Amino acid sequence: MTAVTRRATSRDAARIAKMLHAFNTEFDTETPGAEVLAQRLHALLAADSTFVVLGGEPAVGVALVTLRPNVWSDGPVALLDEMYVEPEQRGTGIGSAILQHMVGICEQLGVAAIEINVDESDAGAMRFYERHGFSGVDPDSGERAFYFYRSLEAGD
Numbered sequence: 001m002t003a004v005t006r007r008a009t010s011r012d013a014a015r016i017a018k019m020l021h022a023f024n025t026e027f028d029t030e031t032p033g034a035e036v037l038a039q040r041l042h043a044l045l046a047a048d049s050t051f052v053v054l055g056g057e058p059a060v061g062v063a064l065v066t067l068r069p070n071v072w073s074d075g076p077v078a079l080l081d082e083m084y085v086e087p088e089q090r091g092t093g094i095g096s097a098i099l100q101h102m103v104g105i106c107e108q109l110g111v112a113a114i115e116i117n118v119d120e121s122d123a124g125a126m127r128f129y130e131r132h133g134f135s136g137v138d139p140d141s142g143e144r145a146f147y148f149y150r151s152l153e154a155g156d
Contacts, residue, residue: 003097007105008052012059013041016052019062023084051105055098061085063102073112080116099132117147 008016017037024031031037044050049068055061063083067076080102085095106114116134118125126136137144 003055003092003094004057005053005055005097005101007101008045008054008059008062010042010045012052012054013038013045015059016041016054016062016064019059019084019086020064020082022086023082026087053098053102053105055085055094055101056089060089061094061098063098065102065106067109067111070112075110075112078106078109078111078114080114083116095128096132099129103132 014034017034020037021031021034023029041052044066045052050064050066052065053063061084064081066079066081068079070077083095083098085098103114114134116129118129118136130136
């Protein structure tokens with residue numbers, strides 16, 4: 001049976017926020033809380049630079065994607081900012097269905113490339129994305145890709 005997936009609207013902001021808050025809580029990562037996330041998501045989903053794919057009815061998984069222009073191609077680059085499936089639903093195929101739907105939307109939008117950042121210790125996530133055609137190496141040089149980060153928020 002194929003998992004039900006759909007593109008979210010701003011009306012889904014509260015449910016998405018709860019899942020993203022649960023994701024950060026599960027992995028002991030800071031979160032501003034579901035209420036703040038819902039406010040931010042409501043605004044982001046009303047714009048063209050962010051979209052979300054939900055999986056399940058009711059939703060038990062989420063992929064949050066932001067788009068940005070780039071100089072190397074006519075189409076934008078998509079960043080899979082967050083992907084989360086509730087723990088009891090992992091291994092059911094919902095994550096694969098969400099990811100496939102996300103890739104389909106990117107193709108429709110003329111996206112040139114999809115980027116995903118994965119923690120070095122998260123071998124399961126790396127295997128998942130590799131099974132779906134993503135790679136941690138540059139296709140031209142074969143060199144490993146790295147993600148660098150610097151917060152500009154106050155207090156960091």
